[in-house]
Each structure stands twice: as structure tokens, then as C-alpha cells.
Amino acid sequence: MYPIVRKEVLADKIILMEVKAPRVSHSCLPGQFIIAKIDEDGERIPLTICDYDREKETVTIVVQTIGASTERMAYLEEGDSFEDFVGPLGQPSELCVEANLEETKKLNIVFIAGGLGTAPVYPQVKWLHDHGVDATVIMGSRTKDLLFYIDEMKAVAKEVYVTTDDGTYGFHGMGTNQLQALVDEGKHYDRCVAIGPMIMMKFVCKLTKELEIPTIVSMNPIMVDGTGMCGACRLIVDGKVKFACVDGPEFDGHLVDFDLAMARMAQYKTEEGRKKLEFEEGDTHHGGCGQCS
Amino acid sequence: MDGLVRVPISEQDPKVRATNFDEVCLGYTEEEAVKEAERCLNCKNPRCVGGCPVSIHIPAFIQEVKNRNFEKAYEIISQSSALPAVCGRVCPQESQCEGQCVRGIKGEAVAIGKLERFVADWARENGIKPHTDAPKNGHKVAVIGSGPAGLTCAGDLARLGYDVTIFEALHKTGGVLVYGIPEFRLPKDKVVAAEVENVKSLGVKIETNVIIGKSITIDELMEEEGFEAVFIGSGAGLPRFMGIPGEQALGVFSANEYLTRNNLMKAFKDLDTPISRGKKVVVVGGGNVAMDAARTALRLGAEVHIVYRRGEAELPARAEEVHHAKEEGVIFDLLQNPVEILTDDKNQVTGIRIIKMELGEPDESGRRSPVEIPGSEYNIECDTVIMSLGTSPNPLISSTTDGMEVNRRGCIVAEEETGATTKNAVYAGGDAVTGAATVILAMGAGKTAAKGIDEYFKNNK
Numbered sequence A: 001m002y003p004i005v006r007k008e009v010l011a012d013k014i015i016l017m018e019v020k021a022p023r024v025s026h027s028c029l030p031g032q033f034i035i036a037k038i039d040e041d042g043e044r045i046p047l048t049i050c051d052y053d054r055e056k057e058t059v060t061i062v063v064q065t066i067g068a069s070t071e072r073m074a075y076l077e078e079g080d081s082f083e084d085f086v087g088p089l090g091q092p093s094e095l096c097v098e099a100n101l102e103e104t105k106k107l108n109i110v111f112i113a114g115g116l117g118t119a120p121v122y123p124q125v126k127w128l129h130d131h132g133v134d135a136t137v138i139m140g141s142r143t144k145d146l147l148f149y150i151d152e153m154k155a156v157a158k159e160v161y162v163t164t165d166d167g168t169y170g171f172h173g174m175g176t177n178q179l180q181a182l183v184d185e186g187k188h189y190d191r192c193v194a195i196g197p198m199i200m201m202k203f204v205c206k207l208t209k210e211l212e213i214p215t216i217v218s219m220n221p222i223m224v225d226g227t228g229m230c231g232a233c234r235l236i237v238d239g240k241v242k243f244a245c246v247d248g249p250e251f252d253g254h255l256v257d258f259d260l261a262m263a264r265m266a267q268y269k270t271e272e273g274r275k276k277l278e279f280e281e282g283d284t285h286h287g288g289c290g291q292c293s
Numbered sequence B: 001m002d003g004l005v006r007v008p009i010s011e012q013d014p015k016v017r018a019t020n021f022d023e024v025c026l027g028y029t030e031e032e033a034v035k036e037a038e039r040c041l042n043c044k045n046p047r048c049v050g051g052c053p054v055s056i057h058i059p060a061f062i063q064e065v066k067n068r069n070f071e072k073a074y075e076i077i078s079q080s081s082a083l084p085a086v087c088g089r090v091c092p093q094e095s096q097c098e099g100q101c102v103r104g105i106k107g108e109a110v111a112i113g114k115l116e117r118f119v120a121d122w123a124r125e126n127g128i129k130p131h132t133d134a135p136k137n138g139h140k141v142a143v144i145g146s147g148p149a150g151l152t153c154a155g156d157l158a159r160l161g162y163d164v165t166i167f168e169a170l171h172k173t174g175g176v177l178v179y180g181i182p183e184f185r186l187p188k189d190k191v192v193a194a195e196v197e198n199v200k201s202l203g204v205k206i207e208t209n210v211i212i213g214k215s216i217t218i219d220e221l222m223e224e225e226g227f228e229a230v231f232i233g234s235g236a237g238l239p240r241f242m243g244i245p246g247e248q249a250l251g252v253f254s255a256n257e258y259l260t261r262n263n264l265m266k267a268f269k270d271l272d273t274p275i276s277r278g279k280k281v282v283v284v285g286g287g288n289v290a291m292d293a294a295r296t297a298l299r300l301g302a303e304v305h306i307v308y309r310r311g312e313a314e315l316p317a318r319a320e321e322v323h324h325a326k327e328e329g330v331i332f333d334l335l336q337n338p339v340e341i342l343t344d345d346k347n348q349v350t351g352i353r354i355i356k357m358e359l360g361e362p363d364e365s366g367r368r369s370p371v372e373i374p375g376s377e378y379n380i381e382c383d384t385v386i387m388s389l390g391t392s393p394n395p396l397i398s399s400t401t402d403g404m405e406v407n408r409r410g411c412i413v414a415e416e417e418t419g420a421t422t423k424n425a426v427y428a429g430g431d432a433v434t435g436a437a438t439v440i441l442a443m444g445a446g447k448t449a450a451k452g453i454d455e456y457f458k459n460n461k
């Protein structure tokens, strides 16, 4: 069992949980993820490692409730436990590996975090900060109520730019607009890391290709085992089949086939939609929705 | 009875079982088992034993069944096998123990597997567990993977007094026995979990959710956690794809994904993990895995075709499984091979383009290899394609362990007689060494390695 030692609601439908997971906490690095399962009947849910404390032996995750399983997760409280919590999975971010540090120090890095992407961006910026590398962060969301981690990010980044699509906070526009604006001002970046919804990463990549900034993205396709056993997470990168769980989750964004990846995300839409309805309506759900048989 | 034919075994009616996930074969009753046991000639030189990779004393246990000493029979079996209820169900007996039985020369071989299953089931129902009174020797051994190879190696080492911990990447123990082989062939809670409990009752500890190579490396296990020897039984879990157009479409799954969702995550019970219930499913491949995927899809309500590039005689699956699949209504499209998966504008599978094949000259393996018949392409309409083309070992462990050799197929190099790898004190066996094979061969390798590890400690004292 993996007890939740701290729970915090960061924003609407965005929840942070600090989980006691000794083995994961000892071996994880930024860029990696875990798979959590609530109980016997639960789904295996991949979640990015957003922070870790090797002394307290905890790992922090941030969950956005979007479907039946993440919704169920949101009901867990401090003191409750995950039945299963396995990791770290995937490759660490190549910027956050000691062996590459000398090279990384020479780079002007800009992170673009979209929505929940702020959570996985944070440990990378923090790691870099702890190792003497200052990075710029653009973090955006649809609206003010969905923003979180602004102060935390400011504490570890050289510069933080906040954007909202509707202009309710910070720069009015999207991360891509903000990046363009910074480049127009004469700022120069040698590396971009974009983490967020696939559609956002796709558009960041389109822009950074024009701006000739090599870009790393973190892909989050549907997964089952997370160890390379099922192939559910396969992507096409540079024309080749890659398994996001073992080869990634980070890839060269200019080589990823985003349209295919986005299409594959829809695989379980109807099945999951049905599950969510059942969960929300519980015993009151007696069919008639057109989805149930 | 003239002794030439076996006592028949009851099975669920094909029409009924095609709609449920309950076990197909119902097993012998006590009377039937005793009767079948009477057919055994108790040979002086029992050829059957030579056909069993773990050398169960077959005539000895069968004699005990004949005398209704079922507990004694179980004791005899469990000296050689840690998972008799599993093997009695899934061993390819016709080509192993039963393939050698002298009874098989003139009539039907003794139903050794079914008798083994009966004994193991009887022991479980009567609460009999294997036990060991070997004194603890204090040596710590780590076993990676809880499939048949790992469970066997761990069980044997525990019987020798070692302090054994199994590390398993998934949340459940059993390897392919829990994620691959379906419920209707091998009940998970009743059979697999019970056999795992038996291994635990020998004193073996199991830690799930630990991925060796990620959560901790082999070198760390040895240097930081005090394990003096390691056995790797990590299987061959990496699925292969064909590399044909359309393979990334929605509705194309590896058999591993399809079976894992259904078996490990129990999607058929409508729990949280979804599975796509196709209307018309094409399974590509002809092995046990393909049969399991096909029969699962059938039970989830689909019309199912198996597309295999060779002929019926070449199907690598067990005869019994092919027979069961046919009875249940799986359609076999043999001597045919996919060339492309067809999709609509939403990238959803709409069909599969097939080319017909004929058998050419035998190749090095002695099998006649299939050749395409030009111009014979046609389309099968379908909404789901399940690729079941074989698997290879996962590089996770080999790539994170210093000084351990793998061959060009990614299999760990290990000595056949001892299981020793090229790294000191590290042993390996099962699918991780041989590539995808069988439960009983994996168990045999686990046994060999347990002996090898014991020798290693004796020589290093």
C-alpha cells in the first residue's frame, strides 16, 4: 500500500497528492512517470512525477480529473492509500541527467507548460535550478482559475511568463503567442521543452520549427503496463514505431506524428464516456442515455 | 473398457461457453480419475517421464491415484513441480509426457495432464499445501519475475533453505499466467493465485510493483540490499508488429494489450479498464496466443477470423486449443497473410487486405515456407485487428546490468546446465533466455537454475 501523506487542491479539478513510495522516490528523475492503481478493480493510470523527496521517501503527483478513473482518484483523502504505485517509468528528461550537465549549462532553455503541463515542467526547472542552470518558463492555461504553482515556479526559474487564453490573468493569449512575442523582442533560445495537451504541443512544435528551436515534448498516449509489454502507447517518431513508455515519454517534437497520436487518444472514448456517466450517476443511472446497452 | 481409449472428460458445451469466461474443461471426477489411472501400465522404464521437462515421477503418482491416495500423489508431484494445477491445464502434453506414453502406440495415451490437474485440484480443495522443513541457511537470493520460471526457481530455493524474495513489475503475480492466458483456460483466483500462495507458504516473499532496471538495478540489489545471487525470469513480453500500412490505426491491438486488458485488468467484468468490443475481429497469427485472443474476442461478442500464413498442420498452437476454437465458432482463414490494414478518415480500422499463400519448399527448420500467390489479394471487412506475431525479451534488465551478455535476438545468454549468465552470481531462465516458449520449459529452466545457484553457494563457501 502507498499512503497519501498530503493532498492539496491546486485549482479547479487539479489535485496534488504526495505519496509515500520509497523505491520510486529513491530512483526517480524529472521527466519520468509512475503508474498508480487505486484498488483491485482500478485502472492503471500513468501520471508524471512532479516532485520527489528522497529523505521523506515521497513522490508528488498532480492529477486532473477528466474521466472515471481520475475522478475516482480525486475522492482519495490524506491517509488513504493507493493499492499499487509503480515506477519510475520511462526515460528521464535528457536535460536533467548529470552526465549531460556541462552541455545543458551552455543552453538558453525555454519551457512552455500548457494547463496541467505546469506540474511536470516544475521538477525539471527545479532540477536545473539546483544544478546552476537558469531557465525561462511560459506557463499558460485557459483561464485564471486553472493556474497553479506560479510562486513555486518563480522561485526556481529565471523568468516566468503567465498566459491565459481569455486574458483573465497575465498575457492574453496562448503560450505560442508569448514565445513569438519574446523572440520578437530579441530573446534567443537554443532549446524549448513543451509539455501539455497534445494539441498545444503540436502547435508549439509548428512554431519552433519555423523559429528553428529544437523542441522536446512529453507524450502521454494511452498506456496499460508502462513497461513495453502491450504496445498501446505506440507512436510514430521520425517514421519509426516508438513505445512512449520505454523510449519516451520525451521525444524530439519536430519528429513526432501528432495527428496520429491525437487520433489514437480517441480509442476508448465511448467506452470511457459510459464509465464516467455510470460513476457520476451511480445507481441513478438506469440507461436511456443512448450509450448503455 | 478395453484400455485403448481414455476416460472422456466433461467440457462446457461449445455454444454455452462461447458466451462466458468460465473454464472450458471441467476436469475429472474422483471416479473418472481412478478409472483413467488404471490404464497406466506402471512401466519399468517409463517413457512418459523423459517427455516431462521437470521429470515428474508420473507412474508413481498415477499409482497413488489408482489407490485413491490422492494426498500421496500430490506429494510426489510437488517434489518436481511447483505449479501442477497450471501444468495439468496448459502443458502441450500431446507433444511431451503423453507424446511418449507407450499406451499411445496402439491406442490413446494415458491422460497424464488431466490426472495431474485432478490431483492438484483435489489438494487445493482439501487444503493441502506443500511444505518444507529445510533449515534456513541465511543466504539471500532475489528472483526477478513471478512467471512460471521465477515461481519455480523461488520455490526450489526455498525448499533448500534460501531466503528468497521475488520482485514483480506488475501489480499481480503469475506472469503470462495472469496477464496472457485467459480465465476460461486457467482460472486466475482459483488456480493461479492458489499456486502462488503455495509458493509463499514455502517462505518465499513477493514484492510487486518493482521494475528491476527502473525501480532498482540488479547491481543495487546485490550491493545495497544484500542479495548474494539473482535469478532472472523476466519472460519475453515485447510484442512484435508486422510493419504493414495501417498498423497504427484505431482498432489495431497487440495480442498482449488485448489479453492484458481482459485478463489482468478484467475488462470482461466491466471494471474500470476498458476494452474495445469489436463486431468483427481478425486475429493475425496461429499460436496459443492467437487462439487465446480469438476465443476472448468471441466471448466478448464478435465474429472472429484467424488469419495465418501457413496451413492447418503448421499451426503452432496446441491441438486442443485449435479444436476448442473451432468448436466455439472461430473461423480459420489459413494460407493467407495481411498486406495492409484499411482505415477510414478517422483512422479507424474498416478492413484488412489479405493475400493468399501456398506452401513452398521446406526451409532449414523443416517447415514448408509460405509463398504469396500473385494477384490473389482480397479484403475482409472488420473493425478490429489483433496482431499475434510473437514476442521477444524486454531489454530493460539487460540494458541496465553491467557485464551480462545477450544474443542478437535480445535473449539473455545462459548456460543450459546451470542457468549461469555471463555475470557472476546472476542466473537466468525461461522465456527471457529462450524467447517465447512454454510454461513447463520455463519451469524446467527455473529448476535448473535453482540447482545451479545452490551449487554456486556450495562452491563459494
Ligand SMILES: Cc1cc2nc3c(=O)[nH]c(=O)nc-3n(C[C@H](O)[C@H](O)[C@H](O)COP(=O)(O)OP(=O)(O)OC[C@H]3O[C@@H](n4cnc5c(N)ncnc54)[C@H](O)[C@@H]3O)c2cc1C
Pocket (backbone or CB within 6 Å): A033, A043, A045, A046, A047, A048, A049, A061, A062, A063, A064, A065, A066, A067, A068, A069, A070, A071, A116, A119, A120, A219, A220, A221, A222, A223, A249, A265, A266, A267, A268, A269, A272, A273, A276
Ligand atoms: C506518461 C504520461 C504521463 C501523464 N501524466 C499525467 C499527470 O501528471 N497528471 C494527469 O492528470 N494526467 C496525466 N496523464 C494522463 C492521465 O493518465 C489520463 O488523464 C488518465 O489516464 C485518464 O484516465 P480517466 O479514466 O480518468 O480518463 P478517461 O476516461 O480514460 O479518459 C478521458 C478522455 O481522455 C482521453 N485519455 C485517455 N487516456 C489519456 C491519457 N493518457 N492522457 C490524456 N487523455 C487521455 C480519453 O480518450 C478520453 O477521451 C499522463 C499520461 C501519460 C501517458
Ligand SMILES: Cc1cc2nc3c(=O)[nH]c(=O)nc-3n(C[C@H](O)[C@H](O)[C@H](O)COP(=O)(O)OP(=O)(O)OC[C@H]3O[C@@H](n4cnc5c(N)ncnc54)[C@H](O)[C@@H]3O)c2cc1C
Pocket (backbone or CB within 6 Å): B090, B091, B092, B144, B145, B146, B147, B148, B149, B150, B167, B168, B169, B170, B174, B175, B176, B177, B180, B181, B182, B210, B211, B212, B213, B233, B234, B235, B236, B237, B259, B288, B289, B292, B318, B394, B396, B397, B429, B430, B431, B432, B436, B437, B438, B439, B440, B442
Ligand atoms: C496468451 C498466451 C498463451 C500461452 N499459452 C500457453 C499454453 O497453453 N501452454 C504453454 O505451455 N505455454 C503457453 N504460453 C507460453 C508461456 O506462458 C510462457 O512460455 C511462460 O509463461 C514463460 O514463463 P516465464 O516465467 O519465463 O515468463 P513470464 O510468464 O513472461 O513471466 C515473466 C514475469 O517477469 C515480470 N518482469 C518482466 N520484466 C521485469 C522486470 N524488469 N522487473 C520485474 N519483473 C519483471 C513480468 O511482469 C512477468 O510477470 C502462452 C503465452 C501467452 C502469452
Ligand code: SF4
Pocket (backbone or CB within 6 Å): B051, B052, B053, B054, B055, B056, B058, B081, B087, B088, B091, B093, B096, B097, B098, B112, B113, B116, B440
Ligand atoms: S508437467 Fe507437463 S509435461 Fe510434465 S507431466 Fe505434467 S503435463 Fe506432462
Ligand code: SF4
Pocket (backbone or CB within 6 Å): B039, B040, B041, B042, B043, B046, B047, B048, B049, B058, B059, B100, B101, B102, B103, B110, B112
Ligand atoms: S508411459 Fe504411459 S503407461 Fe507407461 S508409465 Fe508412463 S503413463 Fe503409464
Ligand code: FES
Pocket (backbone or CB within 6 Å): A222, A223, A224, A225, A226, A227, A228, A229, A230, A231, A232, A233, A234, A243, A244, A245, A246
Ligand atoms: S504502455 Fe504498454 S507498451 Fe507502453
